[in-house]
Amino acid sequence: MEIGLIGKPSSGKSSFFKAATMVDVPIDSRPFTTIKPNVGIGYVTVDCVEKDFGVKCNPRQGKCENGKRYIPVKLWDIAGLVPNAHLGKGLGLKFLDDIRQASVLIHIVDCSGKTDEEGNPTEFHDPIKDVEFVEMEINEWFSNIIKKAIEKNKIKIKTEKIDIEDLIFNQLSGLGIRKDQIDSCMNFFDFDNIDVFASKLREISKPIIIAANKIDVDGAEKNLERLQKNFPNYKIIPVSAASEIALNMAKEKGFIEYDGINIKIKKGLNENQEKGLNLIKEKVLDKYKTTGVQECLNTAIFYILKKIVVYPVANINKLSDNKGNILPDAFLVDHDLELKDFAYMLHSDIGDNFIGGIDARTNKKLGANYILRNNDVIEILFKK
Numbered sequence: 485m486e487i488g489l490i491g492k493p494s495s496g497k498s499s500f501f502k503a504a505t506m507v508d509v510p511i512d513s514r515p516f517t518t519i520k521p522n523v524g525i526g527y528v529t530v531d532c533v534e535k536d537f538g539v540k541c542n543p544r545q546g547k548c549e550n551g552k553r554y555i556p557v558k559l560w561d562i563a564g565l566v567p568n569a570h571l572g573k574g575l576g577l578k579f580l581d582d583i584r585q586a587s588v589l590i591h592i593v594d595c596s597g598k599t600d601e602e603g604n605p606t607e608f609h610d611p612i613k614d615v616e617f618v619e620m621e622i623n624e625w626f627s628n629i630i631k632k633a634i635e636k637n638k639i640k641i642k643t644e645k646i647d648i649e650d651l652i653f654n655q656l657s658g659l660g661i662r663k664d665q666i667d668s669c670m671n672f673f674d675f676d677n678i679d680v681f682a683s684k685l686r687e688i689s690k691p692i693i694i695a696a697n698k699i700d701v702d703g704a705e706k707n708l709e710r711l712q713k714n715f716p717n718y719k720i721i722p723v724s725a726a727s728e729i730a731l732n733m734a735k736e737k738g739f740i741e742y743d744g745i746n747i748k749i750k751k752g753l754n755e756n757q758e759k760g761l762n763l764i765k766e767k768v769l770d771k772y773k774t775t776g777v778q779e780c781l782n783t784a785i786f787y788i789l790k791k792i793v794v795y796p797v798a799n800i801n802k803l804s805d806n807k808g809n810i811l812p813d814a815f816l817v818d819h820d821l822e823l824k825d826f827a828y829m830l831h832s833d834i835g836d837n838f839i840g841g842i843d844a845r846t847n848k849k850l851g852a853n854y855i856l857r858n859n860d861v862i863e864i865l866f867k868k
């Protein structure tokens with residue numbers, strides 16, 4: 485599962501990335517601090533099923549703390565986009581190719597209004613403009629890839645009787661697009677106007693949510709309200725990436741207890757440190773409950789992509805793998821996935837030799853077409 489972070493320079497993409505992955509990357513108020521992409525692992529969080537079964541899990545990836553399971557997702561932090569990037573402004577659009585495989589994009593918007601469209605300091609910049617131009621540039625990038633693929637095959641399309649849908653699917657395989665996604669846009673397909681088809685397909689295959697970042701800055705709240713009013717159909721989440729970094733660091737050093745919502749300041753802080761943390765509490769946590777970073781990842785995966793979590797086990801009685809690890813894996817899968825397709829996701833041999841499954845909650849047998857449900861714990865039976 486891959487998530488791409490997009491936005492203009494200095495909006496806080498690398499800060500969000502650092503807050504979510506704990507990878508130390510360069511962060512600076514100067515535009516184009518990031519040129520080469522950063523890739524790292526962040527986590528979505530769910531209530532682990534361990535409590536349903538009265539066991540303690542041993543995750544192979546991520547972790548489980550106080551019943552919260554952290555499931556890995558890949559995050560990409562890339563260079564900033566400027567208006568007219570499709571005409572070569574700034575760093576152009578080429579660098580977006582690093583997020584071809586992303587299934588969802590988080591647009592990091594500077595909600596403080598204190599940077600202009602190119603990321604330079606200003607006052608009273610309107611973030612509505614940023615939402616509009618960044619989305620426009622992303623659609624241009626997408627459209628260009630599709631146009632190239634179609635241009636390359638123009639003669640084939642005209643002279644041979646080939647299925648245009650198949651051709652598009654094959655040509656766009658690098659973009660991680662599913663066939664049903666192309667299918668649902670085909671009624672917009674028109675050789676003479678690829679842009680409409682491209683923007684529909686982009687919307688479906690790479691949906692965008694908005695992280696209204698720098699919400700800690702005075703004046704940002706008004707801009708958040710304006711964004712929400714102007715884009716009622718968008719998912720907009722107030723975020724303070726810088727606060728999340730500060731809280732994570734204070735937690736790591738043992739200065740505070742922090743569980744994503746509450747902070748408890750311990751002794752031993754100097755006056756400035758305490759003041760800084762209290763400011764985060766007052767400007768961010770008391771107002772918005774969280775810094776928003778975790779909420780963005782969870783919203784992208786569970787609300788937008790509608791993924792569910794499934795726990796495969798090798799031994800249904802022990803709920804373990806062959807080495808005795810309890811509930812070792814938590815998979816993010818599509819909400820309409822069938823059991824046999826899940827078997828193939830685990831391993832092609834398991835799929836090829838598939839017999840059926842057992843549901844750990846009911847001990848009932850499950851067939852190949854069983855549609856997986858959230859929090860299923862399942863042993864897959866296969867010929868060995």
Ligand SMILES: Nc1nc2c(ncn2[C@@H]2O[C@H](COP(=O)(O)OP(=O)(O)OP(=O)(O)O)[C@@H](O)[C@H]2O)c(=O)[nH]1
Binds near residue numbers: 519563564726727
């Ligand atoms: N007050 C405040 N400042 C922030 C926040 N997030 C980022 N910043 C500041 O904004 C500036 C730019 O942050 P970066 O994370 O480097 O921005 P970027 O989008 O990666 O920028 P480029 O790599 O140049 O495209 C830095 O000075 C950050 O400290 C936030 O939540 N609140």
Ligand SMILES: [Mg+2]
Binds near residue numbers: 498517
């Ligand atoms: Mg950056």
